[in-house]
Amino acid sequence: MQLAKVTGQVVATHKVESLTGVKLLIVQPLNSAYEPVGKPSIAVDATAQAGMGDHVLIEGGREAAVAIEPEFNPADQAILAIVDTVYTPEQ
Amino acid sequence: MQLAKVTGQVVATHKVESLTGVKLLIVQPLNSAYEPVGKPSIAVDATAQAGMGDHVLIEGGREAAVAIEPEFNPADQAILAIVDTVYTPEQ
Amino acid sequence: MQLAKVTGQVVATHKVESLTGVKLLIVQPLNSAYEPVGKPSIAVDATAQAGMGDHVLIEGGREAAVAIEPEFNPADQAILAIVDTVYTPEQ
Amino acid sequence: MQLAKVTGQVVATHKVESLTGVKLLIVQPLNSAYEPVGKPSIAVDATAQAGMGDHVLIEGGREAAVAIEPEFNPADQAILAIVDTVYTPEQ
Amino acid sequence: MQLAKVTGQVVATHKVESLTGVKLLIVQPLNSAYEPVGKPSIAVDATAQAGMGDHVLIEGGREAAVAIEPEFNPADQAILAIVDTVYTPEQ
Numbered sequence: 001m002q003l004a005k006v007t008g009q010v011v012a013t014h015k016v017e018s019l020t021g022v023k024l025l026i027v028q029p030l031n032s033a034y035e036p037v038g039k040p041s042i043a044v045d046a047t048a049q050a051g052m053g054d055h056v057l058i059e060g061g062r063e064a065a066v067a068i069e070p071e072f073n074p075a076d077q078a079i080l081a082i083v084d085t086v087y088t089p090e091q
Numbered sequence: 092m093q094l095a096k097v098t099g100q101v102v103a104t105h106k107v108e109s110l111t112g113v114k115l116l117i118v119q120p121l122n123s124a125y126e127p128v129g130k131p132s133i134a135v136d137a138t139a140q141a142g143m144g145d146h147v148l149i150e151g152g153r154e155a156a157v158a159i160e161p162e163f164n165p166a167d168q169a170i171l172a173i174v175d176t177v178y179t180p181e182q
Numbered sequence: 183m184q185l186a187k188v189t190g191q192v193v194a195t196h197k198v199e200s201l202t203g204v205k206l207l208i209v210q211p212l213n214s215a216y217e218p219v220g221k222p223s224i225a226v227d228a229t230a231q232a233g234m235g236d237h238v239l240i241e242g243g244r245e246a247a248v249a250i251e252p253e254f255n256p257a258d259q260a261i262l263a264i265v266d267t268v269y270t271p272e273q
Numbered sequence: 274m275q276l277a278k279v280t281g282q283v284v285a286t287h288k289v290e291s292l293t294g295v296k297l298l299i300v301q302p303l304n305s306a307y308e309p310v311g312k313p314s315i316a317v318d319a320t321a322q323a324g325m326g327d328h329v330l331i332e333g334g335r336e337a338a339v340a341i342e343p344e345f346n347p348a349d350q351a352i353l354a355i356v357d358t359v360y361t362p363e364q
Numbered sequence: 365m366q367l368a369k370v371t372g373q374v375v376a377t378h379k380v381e382s383l384t385g386v387k388l389l390i391v392q393p394l395n396s397a398y399e400p401v402g403k404p405s406i407a408v409d410a411t412a413q414a415g416m417g418d419h420v421l422i423e424g425g426r427e428a429a430v431a432i433e434p435e436f437n438p439a440d441q442a443i444l445a446i447v448d449t450v451y452t453p454e455q
Contacts, residue, residue: 001206001223001224001225001226001258001259002223002224003192003224031221031222032190032208032222037221046198047196047197047198049196057192057194057197057206057224059258059259060258080197080198080201081194081196081197081198081201082194082195082196082197083192083193083194084193084194084195085192085193086190086191086192086193086208087190087191087192087193088189088190088208089190089234
Protein backbone atom coordinates (compact mmCIF):
# COMPACT_ATOMS: atom_id res chain seq x y z
CA MET A 1 0.00 0.00 0.00
CA GLN A 2 1.14 3.53 -0.64
CA LEU A 3 0.34 7.12 0.21
CA ALA A 4 -1.07 9.09 -2.73
CA LYS A 5 -2.86 12.32 -3.61
CA VAL A 6 -6.00 12.55 -5.73
CA THR A 7 -5.13 14.73 -8.77
CA GLY A 8 -7.81 14.09 -11.38
CA GLN A 9 -10.72 12.04 -12.67
CA VAL A 10 -11.33 9.89 -15.77
CA VAL A 11 -14.65 9.89 -17.65
CA ALA A 12 -15.52 6.80 -19.72
CA THR A 13 -19.00 6.17 -21.11
CA HIS A 14 -18.35 2.87 -22.87
CA LYS A 15 -16.91 0.43 -20.26
CA VAL A 16 -17.22 -3.09 -18.89
CA GLU A 17 -20.45 -3.50 -16.93
CA SER A 18 -18.87 -4.02 -13.48
CA LEU A 19 -17.33 -0.53 -13.60
CA THR A 20 -20.73 1.16 -14.00
CA GLY A 21 -21.24 3.77 -11.27
CA VAL A 22 -17.64 3.46 -10.04
CA LYS A 23 -15.62 6.67 -9.61
CA LEU A 24 -12.25 6.50 -11.46
CA LEU A 25 -9.69 8.87 -9.87
CA ILE A 26 -6.14 9.76 -10.97
CA VAL A 27 -3.77 9.25 -8.01
CA GLN A 28 -0.13 10.43 -7.65
CA PRO A 29 1.92 8.28 -5.22
CA LEU A 30 3.71 10.24 -2.43
CA ASN A 31 6.54 9.48 0.03
CA SER A 32 6.01 9.98 3.77
CA ALA A 33 7.08 13.64 3.40
CA TYR A 34 4.14 14.07 0.96
CA GLU A 35 6.49 14.47 -2.06
CA PRO A 36 5.50 12.85 -5.40
CA VAL A 37 7.28 9.57 -6.24
CA GLY A 38 6.81 7.56 -9.42
CA LYS A 39 4.01 7.86 -11.95
CA PRO A 40 0.31 8.60 -11.39
CA SER A 41 -2.21 5.87 -12.17
CA ILE A 42 -5.99 5.35 -12.05
CA ALA A 43 -7.78 3.88 -9.02
CA VAL A 44 -11.40 3.11 -8.14
CA ASP A 45 -12.64 4.86 -4.98
CA ALA A 46 -13.58 2.21 -2.41
CA THR A 47 -14.14 4.79 0.36
CA ALA A 48 -16.77 6.52 -1.79
CA GLN A 49 -15.71 9.86 -0.34
CA ALA A 50 -12.23 10.76 -1.57
CA GLY A 51 -12.09 14.17 -3.23
CA MET A 52 -9.69 16.17 -5.40
CA GLY A 53 -6.49 16.94 -3.42
CA ASP A 54 -7.10 14.39 -0.63
CA HIS A 55 -4.24 12.31 0.79
CA VAL A 56 -5.27 8.66 0.46
CA LEU A 57 -4.04 5.09 1.00
CA ILE A 58 -4.00 3.15 -2.29
CA GLU A 59 -3.17 -0.43 -3.11
CA GLY A 60 -2.94 -2.60 -6.19
CA GLY A 61 -3.47 -6.15 -7.43
CA ARG A 62 -6.29 -8.61 -6.84
CA GLU A 63 -7.08 -6.96 -3.47
CA ALA A 64 -8.28 -3.80 -5.19
CA ALA A 65 -11.19 -5.70 -6.67
CA VAL A 66 -12.04 -7.09 -3.24
CA ALA A 67 -12.39 -3.56 -1.88
CA ILE A 68 -15.43 -2.79 -4.07
CA GLU A 69 -18.58 -4.72 -4.94
CA PRO A 70 -19.11 -7.07 -6.72
CA GLU A 71 -16.06 -9.01 -5.59
CA PHE A 72 -15.10 -10.12 -9.12
CA ASN A 73 -14.72 -6.58 -10.34
CA PRO A 74 -11.83 -6.19 -12.79
CA ALA A 75 -10.30 -3.20 -10.92
CA ASP A 76 -6.59 -3.49 -10.10
CA GLN A 77 -6.05 -0.42 -7.93
CA ALA A 78 -8.27 1.04 -5.21
CA ILE A 79 -8.41 3.86 -2.65
CA LEU A 80 -8.83 2.22 0.78
CA ALA A 81 -8.63 5.12 3.22
CA ILE A 82 -8.35 8.88 3.55
CA VAL A 83 -5.11 9.51 5.46
CA ASP A 84 -5.18 11.83 8.50
CA THR A 85 -1.52 11.82 9.57
CA VAL A 86 1.77 10.04 8.92
CA TYR A 87 3.98 9.43 11.97
CA THR A 88 7.72 8.88 11.24
CA PRO A 89 9.83 9.44 14.38
CA GLU A 90 13.63 9.93 14.17
CA GLN A 91 15.42 6.73 15.09
CA MET B 92 -5.30 1.02 -14.15
CA GLN B 93 -3.74 3.20 -16.77
CA LEU B 94 -4.58 5.31 -19.78
CA ALA B 95 -3.34 3.83 -23.06
CA LYS B 96 -3.71 4.11 -26.83
CA VAL B 97 -4.42 1.20 -29.14
CA THR B 98 -1.48 1.02 -31.62
CA GLY B 99 -1.60 -2.43 -33.21
CA GLN B 100 -2.92 -5.97 -33.27
CA VAL B 101 -1.34 -9.44 -32.86
CA VAL B 102 -2.38 -12.41 -35.00
CA ALA B 103 -1.79 -15.91 -33.59
CA THR B 104 -3.35 -19.01 -35.12
CA HIS B 105 -1.96 -21.61 -32.72
CA LYS B 106 -2.98 -20.59 -29.17
CA VAL B 107 -4.49 -21.89 -25.93
CA GLU B 108 -8.18 -22.68 -26.35
CA SER B 109 -9.54 -19.95 -24.02
CA LEU B 110 -8.04 -17.22 -26.23
CA THR B 111 -10.02 -18.38 -29.29
CA GLY B 112 -12.05 -15.47 -30.69
CA VAL B 113 -10.41 -12.94 -28.40
CA LYS B 114 -8.99 -9.76 -29.98
CA LEU B 115 -5.33 -9.15 -28.98
CA LEU B 116 -4.43 -5.43 -29.22
CA ILE B 117 -1.07 -3.68 -28.75
CA VAL B 118 -1.52 -0.82 -26.24
CA GLN B 119 0.88 2.04 -25.46
CA PRO B 120 0.45 3.48 -21.91
CA LEU B 121 -0.08 7.29 -21.76
CA ASN B 122 0.11 9.94 -19.02
CA SER B 123 -2.85 12.24 -18.36
CA ALA B 124 -1.51 14.65 -21.03
CA TYR B 125 -1.85 11.77 -23.54
CA GLU B 126 1.97 11.41 -23.88
CA PRO B 127 3.49 7.88 -24.16
CA VAL B 128 5.05 6.50 -20.94
CA GLY B 129 6.78 3.13 -20.62
CA LYS B 130 6.62 0.20 -23.00
CA PRO B 131 3.67 -1.07 -25.06
CA SER B 132 2.20 -4.46 -24.20
CA ILE B 133 -0.59 -6.74 -25.44
CA ALA B 134 -4.12 -6.66 -23.97
CA VAL B 135 -7.36 -8.53 -24.63
CA ASP B 136 -10.31 -6.27 -25.53
CA ALA B 137 -13.01 -6.68 -22.87
CA THR B 138 -15.13 -3.83 -24.27
CA ALA B 139 -15.33 -5.62 -27.64
CA GLN B 140 -15.32 -2.26 -29.40
CA ALA B 141 -11.90 -0.63 -29.01
CA GLY B 142 -10.34 0.34 -32.33
CA MET B 143 -6.96 1.43 -33.67
CA GLY B 144 -6.01 4.84 -32.18
CA ASP B 145 -8.64 4.82 -29.39
CA HIS B 146 -7.79 6.08 -25.90
CA VAL B 147 -8.60 3.27 -23.47
CA LEU B 148 -8.42 2.28 -19.79
CA ILE B 149 -6.24 -0.84 -19.31
CA GLU B 150 -5.38 -2.90 -16.28
CA GLY B 151 -3.26 -5.92 -15.49
CA GLY B 152 -3.05 -8.95 -13.23
CA ARG B 153 -5.69 -11.53 -12.25
CA GLU B 154 -8.46 -8.94 -12.80
CA ALA B 155 -7.83 -8.89 -16.55
CA ALA B 156 -9.01 -12.47 -16.79
CA VAL B 157 -12.15 -11.58 -14.84
CA ALA B 158 -13.04 -8.94 -17.44
CA ILE B 159 -13.57 -11.52 -20.19
CA GLU B 160 -15.39 -14.87 -20.31
CA PRO B 161 -14.71 -17.56 -19.23
CA GLU B 162 -13.49 -16.31 -15.86
CA PHE B 163 -10.46 -18.63 -15.76
CA ASN B 164 -9.01 -17.19 -18.95
CA PRO B 165 -5.20 -16.89 -18.82
CA ALA B 166 -5.18 -13.22 -19.94
CA ASP B 167 -3.16 -10.84 -17.74
CA GLN B 168 -4.04 -7.47 -19.28
CA ALA B 169 -7.40 -6.18 -20.53
CA ILE B 170 -9.04 -3.08 -22.00
CA LEU B 171 -11.88 -2.10 -19.65
CA ALA B 172 -13.21 1.15 -21.08
CA ILE B 173 -12.92 3.62 -23.93
CA VAL B 174 -11.93 6.93 -22.34
CA ASP B 175 -13.91 10.08 -23.21
CA THR B 176 -12.08 12.74 -21.20
CA VAL B 177 -9.43 13.14 -18.50
CA TYR B 178 -10.05 15.91 -15.95
CA THR B 179 -6.94 17.19 -14.09
CA PRO B 180 -7.57 20.60 -12.49
CA GLU B 181 -4.67 22.78 -11.29
CA GLN B 182 -4.27 22.56 -7.51
CA MET C 183 9.51 -11.80 0.69
CA GLN C 184 11.96 -9.19 1.85
CA LEU C 185 13.73 -7.95 4.95
CA ALA C 186 12.51 -4.55 6.13
CA LYS C 187 12.62 -2.16 9.08
CA VAL C 188 9.56 -0.55 10.66
CA THR C 189 10.03 3.25 10.36
CA GLY C 190 6.63 4.83 10.90
CA GLN C 191 2.87 4.52 11.20
CA VAL C 192 -0.13 5.82 9.19
CA VAL C 193 -3.31 7.08 10.85
CA ALA C 194 -6.54 6.98 8.82
CA THR C 195 -9.97 7.48 10.39
CA HIS C 196 -12.10 7.13 7.27
CA LYS C 197 -11.27 3.73 5.66
CA VAL C 198 -12.81 0.59 4.18
CA GLU C 199 -14.45 -1.53 6.88
CA SER C 200 -12.07 -4.52 6.66
CA LEU C 201 -9.11 -2.34 7.70
CA THR C 202 -10.79 -1.33 10.99
CA GLY C 203 -8.51 -2.16 13.91
CA VAL C 204 -5.59 -3.06 11.64
CA LYS C 205 -2.19 -1.43 12.36
CA LEU C 206 -0.71 0.27 9.26
CA LEU C 207 3.11 0.51 9.49
CA ILE C 208 5.63 2.21 7.18
CA VAL C 209 8.35 -0.32 6.25
CA GLN C 210 11.74 0.33 4.59
CA PRO C 211 13.10 -2.69 2.65
CA LEU C 212 16.69 -3.74 3.62
CA ASN C 213 19.35 -5.97 2.03
CA SER C 214 20.91 -8.83 4.02
CA ALA C 215 23.49 -6.38 5.43
CA TYR C 216 20.57 -4.37 6.89
CA GLU C 217 21.11 -1.46 4.45
CA PRO C 218 18.04 0.31 2.95
CA VAL C 219 17.15 -0.69 -0.65
CA GLY C 220 14.29 0.76 -2.69
CA LYS C 221 11.36 2.80 -1.44
CA PRO C 222 9.38 2.44 1.80
CA SER C 223 5.77 1.33 1.58
CA ILE C 224 2.84 0.64 3.94
CA ALA C 225 2.11 -2.83 5.36
CA VAL C 226 -0.49 -4.30 7.71
CA ASP C 227 0.98 -6.00 10.79
CA ALA C 228 0.00 -9.69 10.70
CA THR C 229 2.24 -10.59 13.66
CA ALA C 230 0.37 -8.07 15.80
CA GLN C 231 3.59 -7.31 17.66
CA ALA C 232 6.01 -5.51 15.36
CA GLY C 233 7.24 -2.22 16.80
CA MET C 234 9.09 0.90 15.61
CA GLY C 235 12.66 -0.03 14.55
CA ASP C 236 12.07 -3.82 14.38
CA HIS C 237 13.58 -5.91 11.59
CA VAL C 238 10.71 -7.77 9.94
CA LEU C 239 9.87 -10.12 7.03
CA ILE C 240 7.38 -8.48 4.63
CA GLU C 241 5.64 -9.73 1.51
CA GLY C 242 3.24 -8.37 -1.07
CA GLY C 243 0.37 -9.39 -3.32
CA ARG C 244 -2.72 -11.50 -2.68
CA GLU C 245 -0.87 -13.42 0.08
CA ALA C 246 -0.75 -10.32 2.29
CA ALA C 247 -4.52 -10.42 2.61
CA VAL C 248 -4.35 -14.10 3.56
CA ALA C 249 -2.05 -13.27 6.47
CA ILE C 250 -4.76 -11.30 8.29
CA GLU C 251 -8.43 -11.97 9.00
CA PRO C 252 -10.89 -11.86 7.27
CA GLU C 253 -9.31 -13.58 4.30
CA PHE C 254 -10.84 -11.21 1.74
CA ASN C 255 -9.14 -8.20 3.24
CA PRO C 256 -7.96 -5.71 0.59
CA ALA C 257 -4.40 -5.45 2.04
CA ASP C 258 -1.55 -5.96 -0.44
CA GLN C 259 1.48 -5.99 1.86
CA ALA C 260 1.89 -7.60 5.29
CA ILE C 261 4.47 -8.15 8.04
CA LEU C 262 4.79 -11.94 8.51
CA ALA C 263 7.60 -12.31 11.04
CA ILE C 264 10.00 -10.47 13.30
CA VAL C 265 13.50 -11.43 12.10
CA ASP C 266 16.08 -12.64 14.66
CA THR C 267 19.14 -13.22 12.47
CA VAL C 268 20.20 -13.40 8.83
CA TYR C 269 22.79 -16.06 7.96
CA THR C 270 24.82 -15.43 4.76
CA PRO C 271 28.02 -17.56 4.72
CA GLU C 272 30.85 -16.79 2.30
CA GLN C 273 30.82 -19.17 -0.65
CA MET D 274 0.98 -10.12 -22.28
CA GLN D 275 4.13 -9.68 -24.30
CA LEU D 276 5.84 -10.82 -27.46
CA ALA D 277 8.88 -13.02 -26.83
CA LYS D 278 11.28 -15.40 -28.53
CA VAL D 279 12.14 -18.88 -27.25
CA THR D 280 15.93 -18.94 -26.64
CA GLY D 281 16.66 -21.93 -24.43
CA GLN D 282 15.44 -24.67 -22.13
CA VAL D 283 15.95 -25.52 -18.43
CA VAL D 284 16.44 -29.09 -17.19
CA ALA D 285 15.53 -29.86 -13.57
CA THR D 286 15.22 -33.41 -12.25
CA HIS D 287 14.29 -32.62 -8.65
CA LYS D 288 11.19 -30.38 -8.71
CA VAL D 289 7.73 -29.90 -7.18
CA GLU D 290 5.32 -32.60 -8.36
CA SER D 291 3.00 -30.36 -10.39
CA LEU D 292 5.85 -29.40 -12.74
CA THR D 293 6.49 -33.03 -13.74
CA GLY D 294 6.29 -33.39 -17.54
CA VAL D 295 6.09 -29.63 -18.08
CA LYS D 296 8.51 -28.05 -20.59
CA LEU D 297 10.44 -25.10 -19.11
CA LEU D 298 11.59 -22.66 -21.84
CA ILE D 299 13.79 -19.56 -21.61
CA VAL D 300 11.97 -16.62 -23.28
CA GLN D 301 13.38 -13.22 -24.30
CA PRO D 302 10.73 -10.43 -24.42
CA LEU D 303 10.58 -8.48 -27.74
CA ASN D 304 9.04 -5.18 -28.87
CA SER D 305 6.67 -5.09 -31.87
CA ALA D 306 9.72 -4.68 -34.19
CA TYR D 307 10.99 -8.03 -32.84
CA GLU D 308 13.89 -6.38 -30.95
CA PRO D 309 14.85 -7.71 -27.46
CA VAL D 310 13.56 -5.63 -24.49
CA GLY D 311 14.25 -6.39 -20.82
CA LYS D 312 15.56 -9.61 -19.33
CA PRO D 313 14.78 -13.22 -20.33
CA SER D 314 12.85 -15.38 -17.90
CA ILE D 315 11.52 -18.95 -17.70
CA ALA D 316 8.02 -19.92 -18.86
CA VAL D 317 6.02 -23.15 -19.01
CA ASP D 318 4.76 -24.03 -22.50
CA ALA D 319 0.96 -24.09 -22.46
CA THR D 320 0.70 -24.52 -26.25
CA ALA D 321 2.75 -27.73 -26.03
CA GLN D 322 4.31 -26.94 -29.39
CA ALA D 323 6.59 -23.89 -29.07
CA GLY D 324 10.12 -24.57 -30.32
CA MET D 325 13.54 -22.95 -30.17
CA GLY D 326 13.48 -19.59 -32.03
CA ASP D 327 9.67 -19.29 -32.22
CA HIS D 328 7.93 -15.93 -31.66
CA VAL D 329 5.40 -16.45 -28.88
CA LEU D 330 2.85 -14.63 -26.70
CA ILE D 331 3.77 -14.89 -22.99
CA GLU D 332 2.06 -13.70 -19.85
CA GLY D 333 2.75 -13.75 -16.12
CA GLY D 334 1.04 -13.95 -12.74
CA ARG D 335 -1.75 -16.22 -11.48
CA GLU D 336 -3.09 -16.61 -15.05
CA ALA D 337 -0.02 -18.56 -16.11
CA ALA D 338 -0.99 -21.37 -13.78
CA VAL D 339 -4.51 -21.36 -15.24
CA ALA D 340 -3.08 -21.97 -18.72
CA ILE D 341 -1.78 -25.44 -17.79
CA GLU D 342 -3.29 -28.37 -15.89
CA PRO D 343 -3.81 -28.86 -12.99
CA GLU D 344 -5.16 -25.38 -12.32
CA PHE D 345 -3.29 -25.00 -9.01
CA ASN D 346 0.09 -25.37 -10.66
CA PRO D 347 2.71 -23.05 -9.14
CA ALA D 348 3.84 -21.67 -12.53
CA ASP D 349 3.97 -17.86 -12.83
CA GLN D 350 4.73 -17.41 -16.52
CA ALA D 351 3.33 -19.28 -19.54
CA ILE D 352 3.49 -19.35 -23.34
CA LEU D 353 -0.10 -18.88 -24.61
CA ALA D 354 0.27 -18.68 -28.37
CA ILE D 355 2.70 -18.90 -31.27
CA VAL D 356 2.58 -15.50 -33.00
CA ASP D 357 2.08 -15.36 -36.76
CA THR D 358 2.20 -11.60 -37.44
CA VAL D 359 2.20 -8.27 -35.62
CA TYR D 360 0.21 -5.45 -37.28
CA THR D 361 1.23 -1.88 -36.29
CA PRO D 362 -0.07 0.67 -38.84
CA GLU D 363 1.30 4.23 -38.93
CA GLN D 364 -1.08 6.66 -37.24
CA MET E 365 10.13 -18.04 -13.12
CA GLN E 366 13.81 -17.35 -12.79
CA LEU E 367 17.12 -19.04 -12.18
CA ALA E 368 18.64 -18.24 -8.77
CA LYS E 369 21.33 -19.36 -6.33
CA VAL E 370 20.73 -20.03 -2.63
CA THR E 371 22.99 -17.63 -0.68
CA GLY E 372 21.69 -17.51 2.89
CA GLN E 373 18.96 -18.27 5.41
CA VAL E 374 16.66 -16.14 7.61
CA VAL E 375 15.83 -17.08 11.20
CA ALA E 376 12.58 -15.73 12.68
CA THR E 377 11.12 -17.03 15.94
CA HIS E 378 8.04 -14.83 16.11
CA LYS E 379 6.06 -15.33 12.87
CA VAL E 380 2.58 -16.00 11.45
CA GLU E 381 1.46 -19.55 12.22
CA SER E 382 1.41 -20.84 8.61
CA LEU E 383 5.16 -20.22 8.28
CA THR E 384 5.99 -22.54 11.21
CA GLY E 385 8.45 -25.22 10.11
CA VAL E 386 9.03 -23.57 6.71
CA LYS E 387 12.64 -22.97 5.62
CA LEU E 388 13.26 -19.34 4.57
CA LEU E 389 16.21 -19.06 2.12
CA ILE E 390 17.89 -15.98 0.62
CA VAL E 391 18.02 -16.36 -3.17
CA GLN E 392 20.06 -14.33 -5.70
CA PRO E 393 18.51 -14.28 -9.22
CA LEU E 394 20.92 -15.34 -12.05
CA ASN E 395 20.91 -15.02 -15.86
CA SER E 396 21.33 -18.12 -18.06
CA ALA E 397 25.14 -17.69 -17.82
CA TYR E 398 24.80 -18.05 -14.02
CA GLU E 399 25.68 -14.36 -13.41
CA PRO E 400 23.81 -12.41 -10.67
CA VAL E 401 21.02 -10.08 -11.93
CA GLY E 402 18.87 -7.86 -9.72
CA LYS E 403 18.45 -8.01 -5.97
CA PRO E 404 18.30 -11.09 -3.71
CA SER E 405 15.02 -11.83 -1.95
CA ILE E 406 13.61 -14.42 0.47
CA ALA E 407 11.83 -17.59 -0.70
CA VAL E 408 10.23 -20.59 1.02
CA ASP E 409 11.70 -23.95 -0.04
CA ALA E 410 8.94 -26.01 -1.69
CA THR E 411 11.36 -28.75 -2.79
CA ALA E 412 12.37 -29.31 0.84
CA GLN E 413 15.90 -30.14 -0.30
CA ALA E 414 17.58 -26.99 -1.65
CA GLY E 415 20.88 -26.24 0.06
CA MET E 416 23.38 -23.38 0.32
CA GLY E 417 24.95 -22.69 -3.10
CA ASP E 418 22.38 -24.71 -5.14
CA HIS E 419 21.07 -23.42 -8.49
CA VAL E 420 17.28 -23.33 -8.23
CA LEU E 421 14.12 -22.33 -10.12
CA ILE E 422 12.16 -19.65 -8.19
CA GLU E 423 8.86 -17.93 -8.83
CA GLY E 424 6.74 -15.26 -7.20
CA GLY E 425 3.14 -14.23 -6.61
CA ARG E 426 0.08 -16.22 -5.55
CA GLU E 427 1.59 -19.41 -7.09
CA ALA E 428 4.35 -19.48 -4.47
CA ALA E 429 1.74 -20.13 -1.80
CA VAL E 430 0.28 -22.94 -3.89
CA ALA E 431 3.67 -24.68 -3.96
CA ILE E 432 3.64 -25.32 -0.19
CA GLU E 433 0.98 -26.60 2.21
CA PRO E 434 -1.46 -25.36 3.40
CA GLU E 435 -2.60 -23.70 0.18
CA PHE E 436 -3.54 -20.41 1.87
CA ASN E 437 -0.02 -19.82 3.11
CA PRO E 438 1.00 -16.15 2.88
CA ALA E 439 4.31 -16.89 1.07
CA ASP E 440 4.95 -14.87 -2.10
CA GLN E 441 8.10 -16.52 -3.43
CA ALA E 442 9.03 -20.20 -3.56
CA ILE E 443 11.80 -22.54 -4.77
CA LEU E 444 10.18 -25.01 -7.21
CA ALA E 445 13.09 -27.06 -8.52
CA ILE E 446 16.82 -27.67 -8.25
CA VAL E 447 18.26 -26.90 -11.71
CA ASP E 448 20.56 -29.44 -13.38
CA THR E 449 21.46 -27.69 -16.64
CA VAL E 450 20.51 -24.67 -18.76
CA TYR E 451 20.52 -25.21 -22.55
CA THR E 452 20.86 -22.04 -24.70
CA PRO E 453 21.95 -22.88 -28.26
CA GLU E 454 23.31 -20.19 -30.58
CA GLN E 455 20.68 -19.08 -33.09
